[in-house]
Amino acid sequence: MTELNTKAGTKLITHFIAGYPDIESSYETAVGLINGGAYALEMQIPFSDPSADGPVIELACRRALEKGFKVSDGFRLIERIKEYRDIPVYLMSYSGIVYNMGIDRFTAKAAAAGVCGLIIPDLIPGADEGLYAAGRKAGIQIVPVVVPGVPDSRLEEIMAENPDWVYLALRAGITGSYTILDEVNLGFLDKVKTYGVKIMAGFGIKTPQQIKTLIPHCDAAIAGSFIVDRITSSYNDAAGRISVTEAAADAVRYLLG
């Protein structure tokens, strides 16, 4: 499976939003991302107040909720995706959603649906409400988010949770706007790498050039808002020139170069 979806050694993790533009289209999006050559999927469960997200993802989450998206729809979606292709699926959401269901119950449900890891940016080591313990119990990874500027002492605390993967946000701020790759964030990638963890790196990844620059420093690149933008354009195109599935696949092929 890994070989199938790893083009020339470049692993791309593609983010999409469950229930956006609607539930069926989000399934078609996932199929397109897989067909285009994604190494893994990062599926976001929409939350009403996504305060770490920029305007593209915030609006997409709001649209999904306006159409009546429920968290249970998200778990069904993962099961369908896993039936289509046994690809790693990471689930991203906010503490509000996870806490509401109960940390243990949410984690167990995610594991049962076939999720391999949870990315919950506002439940961090030390203030995680038992998320890391729940992950160990359910046999599911919890992927911490780190960002350049995190002091060494804090990195040690995070690594004490023994994560397999770390989500490295390449800059401070919110998702969406373009990230310049420089010695600061690339240097930080190399530093985190010395802990022997696998790194998925993202935030503002929009071009194949960025991914080429990134890949020697990490294990996978993540693209989010760029893909959501492409899906939105395709879905809103009244002429219907390109299906959501094709748009998603094209976006991945473009990024993989």
Next chain:
Amino acid sequence: MSKYNNFFGDYGGRYVPEVLRLPLAELEAAYVEAIEDPAFMAEFKTFQTDFIGRPTPLLHAVNAGKALGGADIYIKLEGLANTGAHKINNAAGQALLAKRMGKTRVIAETGAGQHGVATASACARLGLECVIYMGTEDIRRQRPNVYWMELFGAEVRPVASGSATLKDAVNEAFRDWTSSYKNTHYLLGSALGPSPFPDMVREFQSVIGNEVKQQADFKIDAMVACVGGGSNAIGFFSPFIDLSGPRLIGAEAGGRGPGPGNNAVRMDASAKTGIVQGYKSRFLLDDDGQVLPTHSISAGLDYPGIGPQLAELGRTGRVEFVSVTDGEALAALKFFAATEGIIFAMESAHAGAAAMSIAKELGPGKKIIINMSGRGDKDIFISAAAFDGKNWKTFLLEESGRIND
């Protein structure tokens, strides 16, 4: 009570992305140090006396008490604080702290606009760059405050995401802060959000309660405040929380009545414990944990969460909660204007309305203090439309015609 608690029972805490961990830890350290530093507190005290106009009066509302035929009513006139509401107490404290921390830029959210006006004013005085986030729905409701903020040199950024009200302005301010914290202080306006905000805002607002303690030369039977996020209430209640009396009563926005989307009542069975905007408290959430829409005639109470300390004090029963509808708030506004010559802010009118029924319930010989957290000048577009819609519309049409000329 300690000046830094972080948690209040199960409520409170700091549930934020890793990127905000460091700035909040720095803020906590700066706050804990400043609040114990006599030099800082002296500077704050001077600001309170010279600029805010403290102490604000405690008025014996003789006519109101007589008209109701129940307990004696006293009103803490926070609306006489410079910029028109209690919000300036916290804005001044945090702006001084921001300066002490070497920050050059301040961001804030605002609902009714009172916190935005207070922050913009304090920043103008202290020479800090200021950006205010405000929901487009609130801008529509509280336009006059936008002009004042801009006059103070602040940039008002409209927020159209979500429900385009206070909670969305908070989200937007957090988004700004995640990339700007090196030179920017987020001057949060209520006793909520990730720690240390609930503790810090309470301490800066506790001047209200401390003054009441000195001014009231009688036994207080009950104290009543409106509760949106709860900064005026927690500041007003603060010195009394650890005592067994007086009764402390919070008035929430009952809006149009019961039912999701009709009100902002968090302290009855319709709300539940959740984590939203960096803190754990009681919120209005659907079965998935999505934040529900809220409604109140007053922008300042139109918020789905309550400060964590008030949530805990509600759980223990130290603070009692009642809800007041839009109509009852309007009636209270009218009552106190007619009997005492005082115009309550729409938010504070909720406390006024609650006090009117509590005064009757307590009966003669008892004494009750209302915190009038703000004055009602800013609400003229809402109250005039509600009380005298036809004439007000005629006036607005004529006035807009004059501007065109």
